[in-house]
Each structure stands twice: as structure tokens, then as C-alpha cells.
Amino acid sequence: MTLTEGLVAPWAEWQETYQDGQRLLEAGTYALTEGAVAAGLGVFAGYPITPATDIAEYMSKRLPQIDGFYLQAEDELAGMHMCAGASLGGQKVMTATSGPGFTLMHDAYGWAIVNEIPVVVVDAMRVGPVSGITGAPGQGEFYVSRYCSHGGNIETIVLSPNSVQETFWLTIDAFNLAERFRTVVTVLTDQVISDMSEDLFLPGDYGDLADIVVPRRHNLEMPFFPGNNSDIDLAPNVIGEGTGVCVSPYTHTEEGYDIEDMEAQWAQTFRLINKIRHHKEEILRYEAIGLEDAEVVAVAYGATSRTVKTAVEEARRQGVKAGFLRLISLWPFPDELLEMDLLYLVCELNYDGQLVREVMRAAPDKKKVHFMGKSGEMHTVAEVCEALQSVNKDQKMPEQPFIWTEVR
Numbered sequence: 001m002t003l004t005e006g007l008v009a010p011w012a013e014w015q016e017t018y019q020d021g022q023r024l025l026e027a028g029t030y031a032l033t034e035g036a037v038a039a040g041l042g043v044f045a046g047y048p049i050t051p052a053t054d055i056a057e058y059m060s061k062r063l064p065q066i067d068g069f070y071l072q073a074e075d076e077l078a079g080m081h082m083c084a085g086a087s088l089g090g091q092k093v094m095t096a097t098s099g100p101g102f103t104l105m106h107d108a109y110g111w112a113i114v115n116e117i118p119v120v121v122v123d124a125m126r127v128g129p130v131s132g133i134t135g136a137p138g139q140g141e142f143y144v145s146r147y148c149s150h151g152g153n154i155e156t157i158v159l160s161p162n163s164v165q166e167t168f169w170l171t172i173d174a175f176n177l178a179e180r181f182r183t184v185v186t187v188l189t190d191q192v193i194s195d196m197s198e199d200l201f202l203p204g205d206y207g208d209l210a211d212i213v214v215p216r217r218h219n220l221e222m223p224f225f226p227g228n229n230s231d232i233d234l235a236p237n238v239i240g241e242g243t244g245v246c247v248s249p250y251t252h253t254e255e256g257y258d259i260e261d262m263e264a265q266w267a268q269t270f271r272l273i274n275k276i277r278h279h280k281e282e283i284l285r286y287e288a289i290g291l292e293d294a295e296v297v298a299v300a301y302g303a304t305s306r307t308v309k310t311a312v313e314e315a316r317r318q319g320v321k322a323g324f325l326r327l328i329s330l331w332p333f334p335d336e337l338l339e340m341d342l343l344y345l346v347c348e349l350n351y352d353g354q355l356v357r358e359v360m361r362a363a364p365d366k367k368k369v370h371f372m373g374k375s376g377e378m379h380t381v382a383e384v385c386e387a388l389q390s391v392n393k394d395q396k397m398p399e400q401p402f403i404w405t406e407v408r
């Protein structure tokens with residue numbers, strides 16, 4: 001695969017299409033709220049938790065203005081179930097949380113995935129383990145967002161923004177994917193992207209976005225799912241609209257009723273996995289620079305990618321043939337972006353090493369993949385630049401304070 005330089009994502013074109021609007025100085029949580037409203041959000045249900053609390057506060061004020069509904073749940077699990085129920089009632093829905101609440105949702109995640117219910121979930125990550133430091137950034141839910149329910153036999157869609165502006169557009173994108181694939185789509189943001197304020201452009205009339213927003217449709221004719229195939233763009237099931245769906249966590253028949261039968265299990269599993277795997281090219285989003293002559297490529301996502309990109313640009317000025325690859329779609333994992341037989345430097349906000357393990361798996365030679373883990377605070381440009389120089393020259397990481405380099 002030949003990687004395209006620049007930003008490969010639908011909003012690269014959207015930003016150029018919609019020029020009339022207003023410019024604001026706002027936080028990522030505000031941008032996310034407005035993105036959801038622009039996408040047609042009808043119901044938000046959740047439980048406040050730092051650094052996602054502002055999303056709930058914005059939603060409680062914003063949704064009544066558009067005849068939507070804000071529901072304060074007793075906990076995160078209840079909020080996720082409320083969202084699934086509202087989606088089955090024909091509404092576009094969202095919930096938001098942080099790491100501790102994210103794990104509590106996972107039983108309801110499975111219900112939504114197996115019943116093919118569109119839901120958008122935001123996880124504003126913070127440093128762990130467990131509750132960690134509430135006001136410090138982390139990237140500890142990379143794997144949790146993939147394996148977000150017990151039992152396996154699923155695929156997930158996970159996206160991650162790195163700016164306030166991108167958060168607005170990516171939220172619309174997340175709703176579109178949830179509708180098209182009839183599934184849960186997770187937006188992995190973090191404390192930095194959630195809380196920081198930046199320039200934000202909002203289109204003047206969200207009604208003008210009809211050309212890019214996938215509307216909610218109702219499944220009036222089809223069975224619960226059409227056999228063991230991988231079709232997408234099927235209308236979601238809405239209770240009371242003619243679909244015989246039994247909303248349960250058990251294996252379903254094509255008609256939507258639970259059953260203990262291996263043929264049904266095969267058909268259901270084939271669909272849940274392959275409706276995503278067979279359409280990976282439609283989910284792939286990334287940003288790339290400097291890959292045409294790169295000898296070492298820095299890989300990152302989310303807030304971490306901001307300083308990493310600047311470090312790559314500085315390293316190139318210093319004569320290092322460095323490239324930059326930012327993953328925006330994290331799951332399904334974009335193996336095809338890592339087929340180049342080069343040196344890799346993977347930067348992420350954790351010490352255990354998560355993204356780096358997938359890069360090692362996908363890259364031609366895992367011995368050429370190096371890890372730069374940090375926890376609770378951002379990588380600096382100087383640290384990443386020094387690491388790029390060392391990896392490129394000596395194929396090893398330099399010793400630096402508070403940076404973890406070992407992956408076992």
C-alpha cells in the first residue's frame with residue numbers, strides 16, 4: 001500500500017466545503033458536543049466523571065434547545081443501557097465517560113454490539129491505573145476499547161482526534177459510521193484534547209450539513225440481520241417498526257430471537273466480525289508526512305501526536321530522515337499502514353506499551369520497533385527529537401528521565 005501524504009479523512013474535504021460559520025475559542029468537550037448536535041443527536045445519557053464532565057454539562061444545556069433529551073444516569077452502565085434503549089426507539093445517541101466509567105459500561109457494550117444498535121461512546125482517557133490522577137492525560141484504554149465486552153467474537157470501530165477542530169468533525173464521522181455499520185463507535189479522546197481551548201470553526205447552519213450526515217433510518221422489511229454476510233448501510237432496527245428483534249445478549253437467529261445453536265452462532269459471528277473487516281478501507285483514517293524518504297517513522301495518536309509531529313519536523317531540519325504517522329482510526333487496526341521495512345518509534349502515554357505491540361505485530365521486523373512510553377505528562381519535542389536521532393543512528397533508545405523504553 002502506498003500511503004498518501006497529509007490528512008486522509010473525510011473531514012479534510014468537509015472543512016473546505018463549509019466555509020460560512022463562526023470562529024470560537026473553545027474546548028474539545030464543547031467541540032464534541034456541537035459535533036454530536038450537528039450529526040443529529042437526540043439523546044445523551046451519562047454520568048459525570050473528570051475529564052468528561054463538561055460534556056454532560058454542555059449536553060444538559062444544549063439538548064433542550066433542539067428538543068433533545070439529557071438523562072442523568074445513576075452510573076455509567078445505566079447510561080449506556082439508556083442510550084441503547086433510546087437508539088432502539090429511533091434516536092441517535094451518545095454517552096461519555098473516562099477510564100473507570102468506561103470499564104463499567106462493557107456489559108452494555110456487548111448488548112449494543114450483538115443487537116447491532118448504533119451508539120457513540122466517548123472515553124476521555126486519563127492517567128491510571130484505575131482512577132489515577134484525574135487531571136493528567138493518559139492513553140491506557142487502547143486495548144480496552146478493542147476488547148470492550150466479554151465473550152469475544154466481535155470487531156470494533158475506534159477513532160481518536162488530536163485537536164479541538166478535528167474533534168468536531170470526527171464526532172460527526174463517528175455517528176455516520178455507527179449508523180452505516182449498525183454498531184458502537186468509540187471516540188478515544190484524552191484529558192489534553194478534552195480540556196484545552198483552541199480555535200474552532202462551526203458551520204453557520206447545521207442543516208447545511210445534510211449532504212455529509214447519515215440520517216437515522218428504520219428497518220421496516222429486513223430480518224434482524226441478513227444471514228452470515230458482511231453487508232453495511234442496512235437500516236438499524238427500531239422496536240415497534242416491524243422488526244422481530246429480541247434485545248438480548250444471547251446468540252440471535254436471523255429473525256432476531258435468541259437461540260443456542262451453532263449454525264446461528266456461526267452466522268452471527270461471521271457478520272459481527274466481517275461487516276467491519278471486509279470494509280476496513282472505508283474506516284481507515286490517518287495523517288502522514290515525510291514518508292517518501294523516511295528511514296525512521298514516529299507513530300502516535302491523540303494528544304501525543306501533536307508534539308511528535310513537531311519533533312519529526314525539527315528532526316528533519318537537523319538532517320534526520322524522519323517520517324510521521326498519526327493513526328486516527330485505531331480499530332480495526334490499520335496493519336496496512338505499517339508494511340514499510342523501516343525503523344519505527346512508537347510514542348504513547350502509558351508505561352506498559354499498548355499501541356507499540358500492534359505496531360510490532362504489523363511491521364516487517366519487530367526488532368526495528370522502539371517504544372517511548374510516558375505517563376501523566378506529554379512527551380516534549382526535545383525528547384522525541386533526541387530519540388529519533390538515536391534510533392536512526394544507533395537503532396536504540398537514549399536514556400531519558402521518566403521515559404519507559406522496554407517492551408517484554
